Amino acid sequence: MNRKIALLPVDGRPVTRELPKQIASIGNWEVLIPHKDLLGFLKEPGDMAALEKWMWKVAPEVDGFVLSIDMLGYGGLVPSRVCLDGKETIIQRIGILRALKEKYPDKALMAFSSTMRISNNYVNEEEKEYWCDYGVELWEYSYHFHRFEKTGHDDSNLRVRDLQNKIPSDILEDYLSTRLKNYQVNESLLEMVEDKTIDVLVFPQDDTSEYGLNIGEQEELSDKVAHRELFQNVFIYPGADEVANTLVAKMIYQLEQVDFPTFYPVYSGETGALSTAMYEDRPICESVKGQIHAFGGYTVDQAGEADIVFAVNVPGKRQGDLALQKFLGEVDTPHRNIGEWIKRIAHYLRQDKLVAVADTAYANGVDPRMLPRLLGEIEVSQLAGFGGWNTAGNTLGTVVAQAAMVHLQKKKPSLPQEEVKARILEEMTLRLLDDYVYQSIVRQQVRAGTDESAVSHEELLNRVKELFLKESVTFLTKYGLDFPLKEIYLPWKRTFEIGLGRRDES
Structure with a gap:
């Protein structure tokens, strides 16, 4: 084996491009990735012709491919929502998968293609221009159309009729035709699974809720998967940005021919485990199983049976959003017990179990009430994974992949254990700096004192750097951690995400 995998990410952000690597x-695997300049910027699509050349260039030296259909067909995740190209053009671009598989039939090929999200706001930064005027109305139309279809509730039917009068017909028609095009492209991928062009296919549900046109599309895809009996090859669950982590880890296990690990979930609260996370359509405990299943593992009922103890911090009653400052009062409630949960983590560590921590209490940041307590009793170096970024699915998939790599090195060592510990510690320190120091602390400080829309990118970046350097030094010093920081940047010139370049990164 070359111990190399080619990844075509969904865009050029650090969490989608560098994190899987x-x-x-x-x-002890290398992930080859295209230069970030080829991967577009927000609505600007990636250089699809150059990316095709890149795939053919690296193909001879890799053991497999993990490919984003959104990047391959549309030029990225955001461009997939605004792309004006026709269905035939997009399917033609995707046709390279068959040529790739024909030339390299023995190389694994896994792909992922998002179900187009529908955001419930008037922000058109990642949507079509008319979203600033009709975004909420389009979301409501989607929600109530599907709700009426599923439940027959008259109030939803009346709301749909009302919205049809409020949304200009040309805008509604454009939105629905864009959705239909994306659905038909996704539907065509099932044929590639059937003819064994694609070995594993994931349809992640990007930013979803209980009802919506996107959920209806997922239900139709699920029916087609069931009819064609593609259960072992096609996975549908909430997520998006973390899918490359999941598939890269899955491919490594298959290539290494090592049994997939088992997981024992430990939740900080039963009510929170049964609650539905924001931007998802199912209880957190079901999202945990979905992420583990997509990777290739499964959960067990006893810690003694498990290869990995999966410690999940959940909200007391309902997940909050640190970026939007929503539902904050429903997170730290008596419906969970963080102290007892940390004691259980310490107990399993004393039993020499691999323990990984996934924080889903909030969207867009780590729980500030949980982390100081955790690090007050547990050293980061004792853990096999940590994450707490963006959606619950993003966090869960990332931590599953981290812990899986540590378990792999335990079962089939290819690195000295001290090197494994150093690499996972650096990866977790990066997540702590990004998910906690930046998202939970610095981003809130920047947003409280700066109007993003009124300042230049340079001013915004300088403010972020000033606050981040101050907070990160304090954090790293307090917990005796180090991170080889080379640069701080805003990948998409906004505060939503941060880039932390390492000194050893090219």
């Missing part, structure tokens, strides 16, 4: 390195 960092996680794979824990397992």
Whole structure:
């Protein structure tokens, strides 16, 4: 084996491009990725012709491919929502998968293609221009159309009729035709699974809720998967940005021919485990199983049976959003017990179990009430994974992949254990700096004192750097951690995400 995988990410952000590479390195695998300049910027699509050349260039030296259909067909995740190209053009671009498989039939090929999200706001930064005027109305139309279809509730039917009068017909028609095009492209991928062009296919549900046109599309895809009996090859669950981590880890296990690990979930609260996370359509405990199943593992009922103890911090009653400052009062409630949960983590560590921590209490940041307590009793170096970024699915999939790589090195060592520990510690320190120091602390400080829309990118970046350097030094010093920081940048010139470049990164 070459111990190399080619990844075509969904876009050029660090969490989608660099994170899978960092996680794979824990397992002593290299992930080849295109230069970020080829991957577009927000609505600007990636250079699809150059990316096709890149795939053919690296193909001879890799053991497999993990490919984003959104990047391959539309030029990225955001461009997939605004792309004006026709269905035939997009399917033609995707046709390279068959040519790739024909030339390299023995190389694994896994792909992922998002179900187009529908955001419930008037922000058109990642949507079509008319979203600033009709975004909420389009979301409501989607929600109530599907709700009426599923439940027959008259109030939803009346709301749909009302919205049809409020939304200009040309805008509604454009939105629905864009959705239909994306659905038909996704539907065509099932044929590639049937003819064994694609070995594993994931349809992640990007930013979803209980009802919506996107959920209806997922239900139709699920029916087609069931009819064609593609259960072992096609996975549908909430997520998006973390899918490359999941598939890279899955491919490494298959290539290494190692049994997939088992997981024992430990929740900080029963009510929170049964609650539905924001931007998802199912209880957190079901999202945990979905992420583990997509990777290739499964959960067990006893810690003694498990290869990995999966410690999940959940909200007391309902997940909050630190970025939007929503539902904050429903997170830290008596419906959970963080102290007892941490004691259980310490107990399993004393039993020499691999323990990984996934924080889903909030969207867009780590729980500030949980983390100081955790690090007050547990050293980061004792853990096999940590994450708490963006949606619950993003966090869960990332931590599953991290812990899986540590387990791989335990079962089939290809690195000295001290090197494995160093690599996972650096990866977790990066997540702590990004998910906690930046998202939970610095981003809130920046947003409280700066109007993003009124300042230049340079001013915004300088403010972020000033606050981040101050907070990160304090954090790293307090917990005796180190991180080889080279640069701080805003990948998409906004505060939503941060880039932390390492000194050893090219």
